[in-house]
Amino acid sequence: MANDNVAGAGQVAPGAGVIHDIGYQTYEGPRLGRGQIALALCWHSLRSAFGFGRGAKAKIVPVITFVIMCAPAVINAVVMALSRSHARVIDYDTYTGNLRVLVLLVFMAAQAPELVSRDLRSRVLPLYFARPIRRQDYPLAKYAAFTLACLAMIDIPVLLLYIGTILQVHGGAAVWAQTRALVPGLLVGLMWAAVLAAIALALACVSGRRAFSTGSVAIFFFMTWTLENVLTKIGATSGPPGPRGPVGASAAASAEHVSAATHLFGLISPFTVLDGVRQWLGGTSQGIVAAPAGYGVAYGVILLLLLGISLAALVRRYGSVSVA
Amino acid sequence: MTADPASAERPRDGTAGQHGTTVPVIATTSLTRRFGPAITALDDLTMAVGPGITGLVGANGAGKSTLIKILLGLLPPTSGSARVLGLDTAGHGEEIRALTGYMPEHDCLPPDVTATEFVTHMGRMSGVPPTAAKERAAESLRHVGLYEERYRQIGTYSTGMKQRVKLAQALVGDPRLLLLDEPTNGLDPAGRSAMLDLISRIGGDFGISVVVSSHLLGEIEQICDQLIAIDAGRLLRSATISSFTQASQVLAIEVDDGADVLAAELARRGAEPVRAGRELLVLITGEHTFDMVRDAVATLGLPLTRMEQRRHRVEELFRDSAELAGRLTGAIDGQ
Numbered sequence: 259m260a261n262d263n264v265a266g267a268g269q270v271a272p273g274a275g276v277i278h279d280i281g282y283q284t285y286e287g288p289r290l291g292r293g294q295i296a297l298a299l300c301w302h303s304l305r306s307a308f309g310f311g312r313g314a315k316a317k318i319v320p321v322i323t324f325v326i327m328c329a330p331a332v333i334n335a336v337v338m339a340l341s342r343s344h345a346r347v348i349d350y351d352t353y354t355g356n357l358r359v360l361v362l363l364v365f366m367a368a369q370a371p372e373l374v375s376r377d378l379r380s381r382v383l384p385l386y387f388a389r390p391i392r393r394q395d396y397p398l399a400k401y402a403a404f405t406l407a408c409l410a411m412i413d414i415p416v417l418l419l420y421i422g423t424i425l426q427v428h429g430g431a432a433v434w435a436q437t438r439a440l441v442p443g444l445l446v447g448l449m450w451a452a453v454l455a456a457i458a459l460a461l462a463c464v465s466g467r468r469a470f471s472t473g474s475v476a477i478f479f480f481m482t483w484t485l486e487n488v489l490t491k492i493g494a495t496s497g498p499p500g501p502r503g504p505v506g507a508s509a510a511a512s513a514e515h516v517s518a519a520t521h522l523f524g525l526i527s528p529f530t531v532l533d534g535v536r537q538w539l540g541g542t543s544q545g546i547v548a549a550p551a552g553y554g555v556a557y558g559v560i561l562l563l564l565l566g567i568s569l570a571a572l573v574r575r576y577g578s579v580s581v582a
Numbered sequence: 583m584t585a586d587p588a589s590a591e592r593p594r595d596g597t598a599g600q601h602g603t604t605v606p607v608i609a610t611t612s613l614t615r616r617f618g619p620a621i622t623a624l625d626d627l628t629m630a631v632g633p634g635i636t637g638l639v640g641a642n643g644a645g646k647s648t649l650i651k652i653l654l655g656l657l658p659p660t661s662g663s664a665r666v667l668g669l670d671t672a673g674h675g676e677e678i679r680a681l682t683g684y685m686p687e688h689d690c691l692p693p694d695v696t697a698t699e700f701v702t703h704m705g706r707m708s709g710v711p712p713t714a715a716k717e718r719a720a721e722s723l724r725h726v727g728l729y730e731e732r733y734r735q736i737g738t739y740s741t742g743m744k745q746r747v748k749l750a751q752a753l754v755g756d757p758r759l760l761l762l763d764e765p766t767n768g769l770d771p772a773g774r775s776a777m778l779d780l781i782s783r784i785g786g787d788f789g790i791s792v793v794v795s796s797h798l799l800g801e802i803e804q805i806c807d808q809l810i811a812i813d814a815g816r817l818l819r820s821a822t823i824s825s826f827t828q829a830s831q832v833l834a835i836e837v838d839d840g841a842d843v844l845a846a847e848l849a850r851r852g853a854e855p856v857r858a859g860r861e862l863l864v865l866i867t868g869e870h871t872f873d874m875v876r877d878a879v880a881t882l883g884l885p886l887t888r889m890e891q892r893r894h895r896v897e898e899l900f901r902d903s904a905e906l907a908g909r910l911t912g913a914i915d916g917q
Contacts, residue, residue: 282788283721285756290709292676298706311699380692385751388654388684389707390676581656581686 296395299386303403307369308410319368327361328415330354335422346423346436350416350443351536355546358412358450359529363479365411366454370462371471373400378466384581397459397572404459408451416443446536453561456568457528463575479528486527490547493520521553525560535561605668606630607759607791608653612662615648615815623648625815626662631793634807635785638795645815646795647687650761654679667758680709683752683790687763690748693737697723697747700736701754708755715754722750725788726780742773749780753790760784762794766801778805835862835875836888847878866891 290298302311308324309316334348348354377383386396420440424433461478462471524530530547537545538554550557608631615624623645640646651657653666655675664671666678692700698719705715705722723732726746731739736747745765752760765781766774782805785792796802803809811818835855837844845862848855851874856863864871879886 282725285710285714285718287714288711289680289755290711295707295709298712302703302706312694376692381688381690382692384686384688385684385690385704386707387656388679388682388686389704389755390680390709391707392676581651581654 292391292395295389295391296399299391299396299399300403300406303373303400304406306372307404307407309372316372320365323361323365323368324411324414327358327411328418330357331415331418331422334419335426338423338426344426346419348419349543350419350440351446351541352533352543352545353412353416353419353443355533359483359546362408362411362450362454363476363483366408366458366479367472367476369407370404370455370458370475371468373404374459374463375466375468375471378463378579379468381466383576383579387579387581393576394573397463397576401456401459401569401572404455405451408455408458409448412447412450413444416440416447442541446532446541449535450532453528453532453565453568456565456572460568460571460575463572482527483529486523486530486547489523489526490520493517493523517548517551518553520548521550521556524548524550524553525556528564531557531560531564606665607633607636608664608666608793610649610662610664613649613652613659613664614661615645615652615657616660623815624652624659627812627815627817628662629810629817629820631791631810632808633791635781635792635794635805636808636810637799637802637806638793639797639799639802639809639811640795640813640818641797644812646763646812648815649812650684650763650795653761654682654684680755681758683755683757683760685748685752685760685762685765687767687795689744691736691744694735696734697728697732697736697739697750701732701747701750704751705754710755718754718756719750722753723747725753725784726750727776741768742770742776745769745773745777746780749777753784757790760790760792762792764795764797766796766798774801778802781805832891833864833866833871833875834858834888834890835864835879835886836860837862837879838885838887840882840884843882844878844884847882848875851878 305311306316308320309318330348330353334346337347338344352358377386383396387393417440420436420443424436427433427436457478458475461474464474465471521534524534524547533545533547534550534554534557537547537549538557608629610627610629613624613627614622616622625645627645627649638646638649648657652659652664652671655666655671655678658672667681669678671678695703701719701722702715705718706712710718720732723729726749728743728746728750731743736744739747745768749762749765752762762781766777769777778801781792781794784790785805785807794802794806808820808822810820835844841857841860841862845855845857848862848864853864853871853874864875866872875889
């Protein structure tokens, strides 16, 4: 029994109790400052995003999603080895768009709550705030950690793709060409990670209930993604003028009109916004959304808004947590 | 470190110097905190807390939580100021929190990690490097009386064990000051006394100043060197326990029947007996009080069931003696 334990120790203590004999050891070592504590929190959170330091069950989703994410890189290596041309079949900057979207969606829905809603649920936050960090340090450390986690999910497979590729190309020039193609791919990964992590955490921290937390992340990303897909398809099918439609100049105007709508639909989902920005910034690979053409600025603005609003919501959420 | 008052009380900090200068562990000056125009949580609170164990007494809503937040530098006062360990809460919050351990009243433990992992992590969050944090966690858990159980998930613990994990996480950073908010909440009598023993040892043997809040006055009076009572955000009274104990002894007398007659007889003999249920309470003013009661009972030939000397309850310490009689009744009835 718990209570008996201490009561027993208390009874033994007078005179020569066990506890008295050992005595209280003070800590004379270095005390780390706010920055290093925030860094420690970030590292701890990054580990927990992949289930490290927890049981085997916590590792299931991160491991499965990661393996699936790596599959295209492996397939690319195999295809390159078997084909005569030795040409890379997957682009660094888009990797495999739809697969990346779905895998990240599952990963974020499962793991973002791990970082934020657990602490809300168990009401452990007052213990953090009573320590030498400031309020905003907590959400920002969590954001940094989840950005790194998403970055690992995105860019490690891209790096595997690169390694699989350079093992099968010949000559320094070819390797250099691959490396030059890789860098934008990694940067796109960073952009995805930074924006998606902010949105996912802002959605996950609305509730301490893990189910709600996961639900809000999954529903937001899935619904916007589905909506974007459906609307784009409708736009595409109604686009080409039928036999009774006008011909010539007016047909071209009609096509332009449709593509304008498609561009706006692309702003619905964070994933397509990210891909639109990639193309606006010069990415040429075929992505998950049509090249935004004249709407590039809109994609950029929406992206910054998503990031800014999400981070503000995240920091604000933790400003209202009571301590005592 | 020069203005560090706790160091004066802790032999280990001899290097810090400043011996003999007893700066209070906590000092507040006209501390006021309002929430909007209607709510005043703290009202012109001026007090000083010395080293040792201090009881912070007040009903729920008396302003204890607000006071703790201000002392941790997490909430700015509306006016007035507070100093903790010689540091102003305005602008030195991080330094204060590095030297202060806080144990909240409510549940604050994740169920799915072991106590060792949790306390180690909290040690890291207190600024202790990784390896030292592990050692400190083991040390703290041992001090609170968790041994092999510390490798079990916290979710499997009893309430008493959870309270001790909460205390261990407050201790892990080797603080100079511990703020314990209702540490005996939810514990059974054995658990309460074990927790009080533990706090008493921390305040005594460990040399850590402790502020322990409670609404159960009787229990903290056992372990405190000093008591501070706040009510509606105002200081009701602040004093050391010893200054009260001499004048605060009561004699409880229980007779099978005829309590009213006895009360009248005692009153005639100059005492001011207070009726409390089946008991009569008489203030002990010296040896003669016992004689007087004995004589009164003998004169009336009443069957005396019990006669017991008691220490005054803390609640009474904070009341004017003129009001003693009435309040005493209320205090006993209130239990």
